[in-house]
Amino acid sequence: MALAALAMAMTVTGQDQDSFTPMPLDAGFGPMDISAPATPADEIIKKFAAKESEFQDALNHYTYRRTARVQTIDDDNKVDGEWYEVDDVIFDPSGHRTEKVVFAPESSLQRVMMSPSDLQDIQHGYPFVLTTEQVNDYNIKYAGRQKVDEVDCYVFDVGPKQIVKGKRYLLGRIWVDATDLQIVVTDGRMVPDDTRKGKEDLHPPFMTWRQQVDGHYWFPVYTKGEGVLHFSGGNGYMAEDVHIRDVVKYADYKRFGSTSKIIYEGQDITPKQPNEQPKAK
Numbered sequence: 001m002a003l004a005a006l007a008m009a010m011t012v013t014g015q016d017q018d019s020f021t022p023m024p025l026d027a028g029f030g031p032m033d034i035s036a037p038a039t040p041a042d043e044i045i046k047k048f049a050a051k052e053s054e055f056q057d058a059l060n061h062y063t064y065r066r067t068a069r070v071q072t073i074d075d076d077n078k079v080d081g082e083w084y085e086v087d088d089v090i091f092d093p094s095g096h097r098t099e100k101v102v103f104a105p106e107s108s109l110q111r112v113m114m115s116p117s118d119l120q121d122i123q124h125g126y127p128f129v130l131t132t133e134q135v136n137d138y139n140i141k142y143a144g145r146q147k148v149d150e151v152d153c154y155v156f157d158v159g160p161k162q163i164v165k166g167k168r169y170l171l172g173r174i175w176v177d178a179t180d181l182q183i184v185v186t187d188g189r190m191v192p193d194d195t196r197k198g199k200e201d202l203h204p205p206f207m208t209w210r211q212q213v214d215g216h217y218w219f220p221v222y223t224k225g226e227g228v229l230h231f232s233g234g235n236g237y238m239a240e241d242v243h244i245r246d247v248v249k250y251a252d253y254k255r256f257g258s259t260s261k262i263i264y265e266g267q268d269i270t271p272k273q274p275n276e277q278p279k280a281k
Contacts, residue, residue: 030147041142048181073243081109125190127220223248
């Protein structure tokens with residue numbers, strides 16, 4: 001989870017591979033088949049990016065609840081600070097998408113503080129979507145084929161071609177359902193970090209899992225991140241290693257009743273609203 005050690009950082013700088021130590025996450029993956037795919041990788045990328053664009057458009061018409069928890073862990077593996085927030089992603093009376101804070105107790109974090117990039121990652125980074133419009137921002141390399149539980153997936157390594165100030169990018173790996181051509185697991189970090197002493201804004205690795213919610217699209221349902229962030233100090237701050245653990249849950253997906261349509265593989269799959277009658281032919 002992106003956090004700033006006792007000083008909120010806003011400036012984009014270079015990366016420091018020694019800024020964190022990852023914690024292992026149990027992914028339950030099968031063996032990797034690294035042989036070349038039957039379909040050229042570029043064609044797979046093009047097709048799954050198009051499906052991700054369809055999914056993003058569909059997601060923009062759904063409401064859901066997001067529960068986010070960020071914790072610091074002491075040397076005895078006990079929680080010694082927490083930030084917690086429950087938000088409903090909804091539509092206002094005019095139909096505009098918005099977020100409503102449902103519950104947000106006062107943060108008890110002491111060794112770190114939440115930064116703007118933390119909130120940006122929670123809202124947009126962790127439920128990572130790689131659309132046709134975004135795919136040119138990334139270097140994407142085919143890594144192999146692997147099962148996630150019983151789902152057969154193509155695996156790709158992804159990273160930003162360049163860093164644009166103010167934007168966040170995934171640096172890591174994605175698993176794409178070989179049948180539905182949609183991302184089902186994301187594993188990596190949101191970058192960039194700010195590694196300036198006294199202004200450090202560091203981010204540990206995370207994994208996000210999706211599930212089929214409506215029979216057509218894979219929606220984010222769970223994110224878990226954990227790592228030890230290495231703050232080097234400076235400007236009067238002490239150097240410190242901070243063990244971070246975070247969990248984000250996404251639930252109660254419901255399609256917002258509007259006149260828009262959801263198109264999947266050229267077919268209108270828009271769910272019918274309650275009491276909606278078939279149109280006369």
